[in-house]
Amino acid sequence: MTSKTPDTSQDTSQFPADRIYRGGPILTMNDAQPQVEALAIRGKRILAVGTWEELQGLVGRDTEVVDLAGRTLMPGFIDAHGHLMGWILYWGTPDLAPPPAGTIQTIPDIAEALRKYIQEKAIPEGTLVLANGYDDSLLEERRHPIREELDAVSSKHPICIVHTSAHLAVFNSMLLDRVGYVGEDSAPEGGIIQVDENGRPTGVVEEEAVNAFHALLPQEPNLAELLKTLKEVQQRYASLGITTVEDGITGKSSVDLLLLAASLRVLFLDVLLFPKWTEADAIDAIPHLPREGYVGHLKVGGVKITQDGSPQGKTAFLEKPYHKPPPGKDPTYRGQPILPQAELDAEVDKAFEKGRQLHIHCNGDAAADMMLTSIARATEKFGPADRRPVMVHAQTVREDQLDQMKALGIIPTFFVAHTFYWGDWHRDETLGRERAERISPLRSATNRGMRYTIHNDSPVVPPDIMPLVWSAVARTTRSEQELGPEQRATPLEALKAVTAWAAYQNFEEREKGTLEPDKLADLVVLSGNPLTTPTEDLRDLYVVETVKGGTTVYLRDPEIPTSAGRSLSSHTRGAPFLAFLPRHTCC
Numbered sequence: 001m002t003s004k005t006p007d008t009s010q011d012t013s014q015f016p017a018d019r020i021y022r023g024g025p026i027l028t029m030n031d032a033q034p035q036v037e038a039l040a041i042r043g044k045r046i047l048a049v050g051t052w053e054e055l056q057g058l059v060g061r062d063t064e065v066v067d068l069a070g071r072t073l074m075p076g077f078i079d080a081h082g083h084l085m086g087w088i089l090y091w092g093t094p095d096l097a098p099p100p101a102g103t104i105q106t107i108p109d110i111a112e113a114l115r116k117y118i119q120e121k122a123i124p125e126g127t128l129v130l131a132n133g134y135d136d137s138l139l140e141e142r143r144h145p146i147r148e149e150l151d152a153v154s155s156k157h158p159i160c161i162v163h164t165s166a167h168l169a170v171f172n173s174m175l176l177d178r179v180g181y182v183g184e185d186s187a188p189e190g191g192i193i194q195v196d197e198n199g200r201p202t203g204v205v206e207e208e209a210v211n212a213f214h215a216l217l218p219q220e221p222n223l224a225e226l227l228k229t230l231k232e233v234q235q236r237y238a239s240l241g242i243t244t245v246e247d248g249i250t251g252k253s254s255v256d257l258l259l260l261a262a263s264l265r266v267l268f269l270d271v272l273l274f275p276k277w278t279e280a281d282a283i284d285a286i287p288h289l290p291r292e293g294y295v296g297h298l299k300v301g302g303v304k305i306t307q308d309g310s311p312q313g314k315t316a317f318l319e320k321p322y323h324k325p326p327p328g329k330d331p332t333y334r335g336q337p338i339l340p341q342a343e344l345d346a347e348v349d350k351a352f353e354k355g356r357q358l359h360i361h362c363n364g365d366a367a368a369d370m371m372l373t374s375i376a377r378a379t380e381k382f383g384p385a386d387r388r389p390v391m392v393h394a395q396t397v398r399e400d401q402l403d404q405m406k407a408l409g410i411i412p413t414f415f416v417a418h419t420f421y422w423g424d425w426h427r428d429e430t431l432g433r434e435r436a437e438r439i440s441p442l443r444s445a446t447n448r449g450m451r452y453t454i455h456n457d458s459p460v461v462p463p464d465i466m467p468l469v470w471s472a473v474a475r476t477t478r479s480e481q482e483l484g485p486e487q488r489a490t491p492l493e494a495l496k497a498v499t500a501w502a503a504y505q506n507f508e509e510r511e512k513g514t515l516e517p518d519k520l521a522d523l524v525v526l527s528g529n530p531l532t533t534p535t536e537d538l539r540d541l542y543v544v545e546t547v548k549g550g551t552t553v554y555l556r557d558p559e560i561p562t563s564a565g566r567s568l569s570s571h572t573r574g575a576p577f578l579a580f581l582p583r584h585t586c587c
Contacts (some may be wrong), residue, residue, distance in 0.1 A: 001280030016060025018042050018550065022052050024068030026092040028515040029075050039073060041521045044549040048517055052325050064227070071544055074495065074528045076243030076522035077465045079501035080413045080453035081359070081392055084247040084271060085254045087459050088167070088226065090132045093117070096161060097133035100278065101383075101462050107149055110161065114153045125156040128175070128216040132162040133459070137312050137425040143327075145170050147203030153312055160213040163311030163492050164460055169210040170203045179212035181205065188212070190338060194328070206315055207338065208264060220491050226257060233267050238554040240336045241524035241543040244270040244502075244512065248359065248457075249304045251275075259286070262296030268553055270297050272506060274304040274359050279412045284354075301506070302357030305347055306390075307338050309366035311395055311430050311439075312422045314361035317370075318396065321434035325337050335364055341373065342454045348374040352382045357507070358389040365396045366367050379408060393438050393457070396431070401440070406448050413453040414440035414497075416472045417461050419484070437484035442472055446493060451501040469494040469530065470539035477562045491531050491538070523547040 017040035026036045028049060038055040040047040041448065048055055059065065094113045096104045104110055114131060123129055130454055136144045150159045152173035158175035162168075171181065180186055181201050187193040191209025194202045205212070237245050247254065250273040252544040261267050275283040280303050283289070287301045309315025314326045317335040325333040339347070351358045358375075364367040368391060375389055387409065391397070394412035397405070405412060426436040438444075445452045454472050456463050472494040475483050489497070503513025511520050530538060546554040 008541075011470075014450070015047075015058065017043070017058040017063050019056070019066060020054065020055055020058065021066045021068055021523075021525075022055075023066075023071045023074050023559075024070045024375065025531075026068075026515065027072060027074040027495070027531065029496055030514040036515075037513060039523075040119060040515045041547075041550050044521060044551075046515060046517055046519050046521050049515055061329065066523065071419060072526045073515075074530075075499040075513055075525055075547065076524050076527065076546065077241045077498045078244040078453075078506070078512065079237070079242050079416075079455065079458070079463065080498065080502040080505060081244045081248050081390075081455035082246050082463060083256075083459040083580055084233065084237075084245050085247065085250065086224055088229055090130070090459065091229045091233065093129035096131050096135075097164065100136040102133060104139075107145050108132055111153050113151060114150075114159065118154060118157060121281050123157060127435075128159060128213060129154070129157045129161070130217075131160075132166070133164050134161050135164045135312070136364070137422060137429065139539045144168070144202075144204045147171065147176065147201065147543075149204065154581070156228070158216055162210065162430065163313055163562070164359050165313045165315075166210070166460070167309040167311050167315050168204060168206050170215070171201075172203065172207060175199055175213065175216070176203065178216065181209070181461065182210065185508060201576075206313075207309060221257075223257075223260070227261055229504050230261055230266055231319060233268070234553070235268060236547045237463060238548070239543060239556075241526070241546050242463065242465065243522040243546065243548045243553075244506070244508075247271065247273045249274060249276045249306065250279075250283075252279045252286070254482070255283050255286060255289075258298055262298035265296060267297035268551075269356075269548055270294055270299070272299050272301050274301045277303050277305045280356075290586045291305050302359065303347070303351045304359045304361070305339070305344070306361040307344065307370060308335060308364050309338075311418075311463075313424055314430055317367040318364040318431075319366045319369070319398075320435075323435075324429050334366065337367055339370075341370055344370055345374045348378045349381065352378045357387060359392050360389065362396045363391040363393045365401060367395065367396055368397050368401050371533050372401060374409075375408050375410060376404070387508065394433060397441065399441075399444060402444055402448055403451070406450050409548060411451060411453065412445060413455050413505065414442060414472075415457050416440040416442065416446075416466055416475075417456055420467075420471045420473045421461055421477075421479060423483040423553075424479050424481070427477075428484065438487060439484070439488045440472075442482075442493070442497075443487045443488040446489070451504055452497060453502045453505050454497040465498055466526075466530070466541045467539040469498065470535070472497065473538060474535050491533075492533075495518075495530060521547055521550040 019041045022038040026039050036049045036053045039049045040055050068550045094117045095102050098104050158178050159172040161170050181193050184193045184195045187209045192206035194204040196202055291300050306316035311508055316334050317337045317482045321332050321334045360371045362371050389410050391410050393415045427433050456468050472489040475488050477483050498515040503509045527542045544556045
């Protein structure tokens with residue numbers, strides 16, 4: 001694939017390229033020059049783009065010329081919203097995800113996975129057993145497990161299984177007793193404990209009530225294992241073409257760990273953090289935080305606020321009731337907000353005053369209304385500015401809300417993978433057909449001239465970018481039915497949403513997102529051209545090489561089958577979960 005080229009160029013002694021790519025489509029994501037024949041790198045940056053004839057003058061004695069052999073080069077992918085530290089928390093614990101991300105299909109499958117884990121790891125009695133990724137909407141039983149089903153696994157271990165959204169969990173009886181959950185009145189502020197007709201906890205807990213398991217986690221971190229795991233997780237992201245990774249709701253302890261990792265040069269992908277609003281002041285007090293630029297590949301962004309829950313978990317805050325309310329809820333049930341309007345207003349004001357970018361999690365349109373009210377109010381109070389607030393997920397935003405978002409400069413980052421993973425569930429259970437057809441309304445945003453991004457919210461679903469792009473373009477459910485085809489993106493739009501527009505969302509458009517001279521050489525080589533590949537084959541394109549700042553950080557082994565490596569599973573890893581790593585709250 002590569003070769004050393006003799007120095008036959010003219011006057012390259014002062015400015016030769018370190019590497020030149022040619023021999024395949026080079027998609028720049030730059031509208032002024034959408035496709036070129038060759039790209040040259042020197043150091044960490046792009047030296048030039050253009051025709052091969054134009055760039056031959058940059059070939060020096062030591063220049064590496066890479067023949068793409070028909071493969072496609074484009075900007076490195078940007079994780080527009082995800083939870084890097086969520087992988088660290090659950091690495092080494094059972095993965096309860098359904099296919100295609102995992103293998104769990106029934107509640108007995110969950111029980112068997114937990115029993116196997118306890119036996120193989122020889123978990124001592126009284127030690128917390130933690131697992132994540134179960135999804136009631138995709139289990140054959142179409143319900144959450146209950147405490148008795150976890151008690152049957154073990155009555156001598158406290159057990160917590162966390163929902164794929166991380167907005168819910170199920171505790172067994174021992175864990176309920178240990179944390180003092182004896183009825184719905186014992187829930188912490190912002191949390192819910194589900195109970196049966198006798199007022200006895202079923203084991204299912206919601207939102208802030210989930211966090212109680214943290215008290216049973218090991219308190220002493222094994223830093224060597226954590227740093228090793230951090231390298232492994234980054235390598236997996238790199239294998240998917242991702243060069244900038246987000247941790248979308250970061251606690252102070254995670255910031256401390258990542259600052260240490262940056263100082264020890266453990267990070268080789270750019271990691272962008274958004275502190276959780278409840279810990280933002282404590283994080284601000286840390287000296288020498290890298291906010292203006294990356295230091296050791298780490299940068300701290302603005303503030304993340306979670307304003308509602310999960311639509312597939314039926315905890316998102318909707319304007320109109322759920323199509324089928326959860327068991328025990330009346331027909332008017334429409335979820336609930338995390339913060340009342342006055343508290344949200346105060347947090348938004350604080351961010352505006354400090355000049356912090358806001359990322360606000362709003363799945364339901366009622367939560368989106370609350371965000372719009374707060375942003376409009378704060379904009380009037382503090383005056384207009386280029387703040388680029390981000391509405392995270394924006395699943396059910398209405399047409400009138402998109403108009404307001406554009407006027408206020410709010411960028412939606414859409415969790416469009418929902419069309420595949422939970423599209424059938426939303427149509428039949430949570431939203432009904434009319435609202436489900438409009439989840440992640442990409443075309444409506446494009447028609448208004450809005451820039452948007454798309455994301456996987458990993459570890460909710462694997463962080464694989466090409467299946468995400470396919471979801472945006474195909475809008476096809478698990479049952480292979482179209483879901484809102486009028487809201488489809490074009491392949492180019494979907495690719496911009498994970499490159500150029502994602503860089504813009506992060507205020508990094510001068511450094512990343514397009515292939516232009518002087519920008520960082522963050523690149524990905526794909527097995528085929530996503531602009532010409534048939535829609536049904538988009539998700540099967542794979543990454544051949546990933547380059548971060550001019551350095552190859554992933555090169556695919558040609559012996560690996562093209563279907564390998566689609567999921568990021570934590571089954572085989574051994575790093576311990578730790579109390580100081582916060583639970584991610586996604587959807």
